[in-house]
Amino acid sequence: MKTATAERDALYDRLIVERARTPLHAGRLDRPDVQGDGRNPLCGDKTHLDIVLDGHHIQAIRHQTRGCAICAAAADLMAEQVQGSTIVQALDMSDRFMAMLVGPSPLAVADDLPAPLGALEVFAPLRSHKARIRCAELPWIALKEAFSHVDG
Amino acid sequence: MSTHTTRPASQLDVQAIRRQFPILGEKVHDRPLVFLDSAASAQKPDAVIESMANTMRHQYANIHRGLHWMSERTTEAYEGVRDLVADFLNAPSREEIVFTRNSTEAINLVAHSFGALLRPGQAVLISQMEHHANLVPWQMLRDRAGIELRVAPITDEGDLDMEAYKALLADGKVALVAITHMSNVLGTITPAQQIAEQAHAAGALVLFDGSQSVVHHRTDVQALGADFYTFTGHKLYGPTGIGVLWARRALLEDMPPFLGGGDMISTVTFERSTWANIPHKFEAGTPAIVETIGLGAAIEWVGKIGFDAIAAHEAELTAHALHRLAEVPGLNIVGHPRVRGGVVSFTMADVHPHDMATLLDRNGIAIRAGHHCAEPLMRRLGLSATARASFGIYTLKEEIDVLADTLVRIRDFFV
Numbered sequence: 001m002k003t004a005t006a007e008r009d010a011l012y013d014r015l016i017v018e019r020a021r022t023p024l025h026a027g028r029l030d031r032p033d034v035q036g037d038g039r040n041p042l043c044g045d046k047t048h049l050d051i052v053l054d055g056h057h058i059q060a061i062r063h064q065t066r067g068c069a070i071c072a073a074a075a076d077l078m079a080e081q082v083q084g085s086t087i088v089q090a091l092d093m094s095d096r097f098m099a100m101l102v103g104p105s106p107l108a109v110a111d112d113l114p115a116p117l118g119a120l121e122v123f124a125p126l127r128s129h130k131a132r133i134r135c136a137e138l139p140w141i142a143l144k145e146a147f148s149h150v151d152g
Numbered sequence: 153m154s155t156h157t158t159r160p161a162s163q164l165d166v167q168a169i170r171r172q173f174p175i176l177g178e179k180v181h182d183r184p185l186v187f188l189d190s191a192a193s194a195q196k197p198d199a200v201i202e203s204m205a206n207t208m209r210h211q212y213a214n215i216h217r218g219l220h221w222m223s224e225r226t227t228e229a230y231e232g233v234r235d236l237v238a239d240f241l242n243a244p245s246r247e248e249i250v251f252t253r254n255s256t257e258a259i260n261l262v263a264h265s266f267g268a269l270l271r272p273g274q275a276v277l278i279s280q281m282e283h284h285a286n287l288v289p290w291q292m293l294r295d296r297a298g299i300e301l302r303v304a305p306i307t308d309e310g311d312l313d314m315e316a317y318k319a320l321l322a323d324g325k326v327a328l329v330a331i332t333h334m335s336n337v338l339g340t341i342t343p344a345q346q347i348a349e350q351a352h353a354a355g356a357l358v359l360f361d362g363s364q365s366v367v368h369h370r371t372d373v374q375a376l377g378a379d380f381y382t383f384t385g386h387k388l389y390g391p392t393g394i395g396v397l398w399a400r401r402a403l404l405e406d407m408p409p410f411l412g413g414g415d416m417i418s419t420v421t422f423e424r425s426t427w428a429n430i431p432h433k434f435e436a437g438t439p440a441i442v443e444t445i446g447l448g449a450a451i452e453w454v455g456k457i458g459f460d461a462i463a464a465h466e467a468e469l470t471a472h473a474l475h476r477l478a479e480v481p482g483l484n485i486v487g488h489p490r491v492r493g494g495v496v497s498f499t500m501a502d503v504h505p506h507d508m509a510t511l512l513d514r515n516g517i518a519i520r521a522g523h524h525c526a527e528p529l530m531r532r533l534g535l536s537a538t539a540r541a542s543f544g545i546y547t548l549k550e551e552i553d554v555l556a557d558t559l560v561r562i563r564d565f566f567v
Contacts, residue, residue, distance in 0.1 A: 011510065017566060043522055044536025066536070068504035069566065128180070132510060137538055 007035065011129055012069065013122040015077075023136035025079035027062045036146025044082045045055040045071045049079075053150070055109035057087045063142075068135050070126070077119050087147050093117070094140045100135050101126050164457065164465045170546045172197040174460055176469075183516030186551045189366060190493050191336055191542030193386045193497055193519050196450075200390055203449035204442050216415060230441055231370065233448035234431070240451050241381060242372040243398050250397040250404070250431040251439055254365040256285040258382035258397035259330070261434060262359060263289035264381075265407035272298035277320055277356070279312055279342075280532050281305045281335045281478035286361045290330060300328065306532065310487030315347065321354035328405045329358045330380075334365035337524045337540065338487030339364060339470070339495035348377035357403070363387055368493040370459040373398055385443065389545070390450030394443035396467040397434070400425040411436040447462070454545075456559055458545040469543040469552060476556035482563050486538050494543035497524075500559070503566045505539040511562045517555055 032050035037048040041062050043086040045067030061083050063075040078097075082090040097120055170176050176333040178185050187195060195200060207229065215230050238246040270276075276290045280303055294301040302316040311332070320326065320374035325491050329351040334341045344360055353461050360382035362371060366383040373381045380403070385394040396404035396432040399407075409416055409427055418426040427433045438452035454462070478484055482501035520540045521529045530536060542554060 011514075021566070044530070045506075061407075068506040070507070071504075097319075100374070129510065132506070135506065 005027070010125040011132075013125075015119060015122050016069055016073040019073040019076040023063075023065075023072060023076040025062060025076050025083075026064060028064060029060055034144040034149045036144070037086065038140075038142035038145065038148075040067075040071075040134055040138055042134070043068070045138060047075045047139050048072065049075075049139070049146050051146050055149075056088070058082055058085055058087070058090060063139060065139070067138065068132075070123075070132055070135035071138050074123060074136040075095050077122070077144075078139045078143065081118055081120055082143070087150060088129050090143065091147065093120075094143060097140060098109075100124055101136065132139040155293065156546070162177045163461045164545070166341045166465070166548055167548065168360045169197075170548075172199065173445060173546055174198065176203070176546060177352040180248055180368050180516040180518070181514055186515075186517040188541040188543065188547065188551065188555060189520050190367075190516045190544035190547070191387065191540065193392070194397075194447075194544050195546065196369065196387045196391065197389055197453055199453040200446050200449045204391060204446040207442050207445050210481055212442070215348060215441055216432075225404070226441060229448075230439070233444050233451075236395055236448045236451045237398075238375040239368075240371070240455070241398050242374055242398075242466050244374065245401060246396055247430050248401050248404060250399070251316070252385070252395040252397055252434075253393055253440065254288075254394075255382045255384040255396035257301060257359060257443075258395050261397055262328075262330075262346045262382075262399070263293045265410050265434070266403065267293040267297055268325075268408050269406065270297055273325065275325045276301050276305060277302040277317075277326045277329045277331075277351075280306045281310070281312075281316075281338060281526065281529050282330075282332055282349050283336055283338065283361065283363070284527070286330055286332060287321035287364075287528065299327075300325065301526075304340075306340075306529075309337070309560055310340050310489040311341075312342055312347070314343070314350075317347070318350055319460075320468045321356060324355050326351070326354060326356040331358070331360060332364070333371075333381075334363050334368070334495075335362040335363045335489075335526075335529075336495060337488070337526050337529055337538065338489055339492035339496050339497070340487065340489035341369075341493055342423045343491075344376045344378070347378075352377065353402075364493060364495065371461045378512040379403060380411050385450060388447070388450050391443040391446040391452060392502070394447045396447075401430065404434070407434075409433050409436070410418065413437045415439075422484075443487055459544065466543055466547075468545050470494050470496065472549050472553045473541060473555075476552055477559070480556055480559045480563065482567065483559065486533060486535065494547075495540060496542070497540045499536040499538050500563060501567075503563060507566070508539045508559070508562060512555070512558055515558050517551075517553070517558060 030048035033053040034051045036049040047065040050062045059081045065072045065075040170412045175195050213226050237249045278432040305313045357379040362460045375493040381398045386392040416436040484499050486497040503519035513524045
């Protein structure tokens with residue numbers, strides 16, 4: 001069906017639609033060590049993170065997100081990717097994720113940052129949808145906010 | 153203009169009108185542009201574009217103070233628009249027309265200059281469905297002048313709650329009622345005459361924000377019983393950067409100036425200045441000359457088409473949209489006011505308005521999504537955002553069909 005092509009836009013990868021509809025890492029944790037919030041005043045989207053730490057490792061992370069498909073999927077895939085990593089590794093991933101979206105060029109990202117972003121690469125087409133980049137950034141803002149409460 | 157009654161068939165030759173809007177021939181993402189965002193800002197006809205370009209090409213200089221031919225002709229063109237606007241609003245006199253940058257600035261002017269006459273103990277009354285433009289200036293005035301800011305509630309259907317409105321006026325403390333003439337979110341056309349009558353009976357003046365409504369039907373500030381009326385040029389097929397405040401002469405004469413500078417003075421010494429007569433007292437500095445002339449062209453252009461035909465066309469489009477959108481699975485229309493203009497807000501179960509807007513855009517369809525500069529209204533409705541389609545003089549029924557069909561596919565894609 002010819003008319004369907006625009007819906008099957010690269011921006012809405014199947015994984016994004018699936019995770020927005022059925023998130024795997026949504027919910028709350030009973031005793032989080034740190035929590036973070038992200039809110040986009042322009043659209044009212046918001047995400048809340050509960051994180052349990054083991055030293056500097058992220059042992060468990062859950063998100064509660066109210067927002068568009070991009071935002072909800074970004075939160076779910078972020079939780080999946082950072083679980084088990086250290087805070088430093090997670091923040092590094094955040095930098096690489098944003099470089100992928102707003103960096104000087106996709107090539108530069110590939111050259112300077114060889115580490116793959118895994119499933120998070122489904123958000124790469126956002127580069128050409130500037131108005132929507134904030135949607136994917138929101139959970140990472142919440143993550144940074146959570147880590148700002150961690151000493152050392 | 154109830155949406156449930158039969159209307160006469162539109163007498164507009166919409167295709168002929170569309171040919172006068174060059175932008176409507178553009179493609180977006182390789183698809184014909186379907187522009188359903190006129191309530192945010194309308195597109196411009198050749199008549200407006202040409203008048204502005206011709207001004208800059210053939211007849212332009214600064215106004216009011218030049219002693220040369222070009223300045224005199226440009227002053228005539230600029231001041232001629234004041235006559236056109238006075239006629240457009242059926243204002244009693246041209247001196248009551250003040251040019252501003254937009255409706256927001258017009259309301260700020262009133263909040264500043266009329267607001268300077270208010271004292272603690274007095275109140276300004278707005279409604280729950282105000283655009284931030286008719287809310288924030290009054291909050292600023294409240295904090296500056298120690299007045300009270302009251303908010304009249306709306307019903308679940310999206311109409312002003314007239315009983316509650318009346319009750320809020322009852323203690324006689326309200327000095328000014330400032331209410332939209334048409335909601336940019338719900339499409340509600342407010343009962344302005346009734347609002348004004350009740351305000352006056354309680355000793356209050358009334359300001360209507362006409363940004364949305366002047367586009368859709370004839371405006372008569374005298375018949376409405378308004379004391380202040382504001383609108384903006386860019387929603388009326390005119391340029392950005394030009395808006396209008398109309399106020400009754402006695403009010404403008406009592407109010408202190410808003411901005412100081414050239415053009416608004418009578419005499420200036422280092423010790424003191426005296427003010428020019430109205431309306432110039434409120435027009436400091438070189439105004440938006442070219443934009444004002446463009447607004448004049450827009451008003452003349454709309455006038456040639458006539459509001460009977462425009463209102464009939466838009467009522468037909470709105471009824472068609474309400475009918476077609478109701479058929480889209482999971483779609484919920486936000487607001488069911490008694491009388492409405494060509495603005496329809498909606499949400500869709502399991503699909504966020506921003507995702508709708510992005511996917512519609514990929515199909516060449518431009519709508520608005522978000523809180524529409526009316527955050528408190530969104531909170532009242534229990535929503536964080538809606539999608540909004542709005543219609544203009546050039547909108548085709550077929551474009552609404554494209555919107556509805558695409559929304560069905562978007563729903564299929566997400567659910």
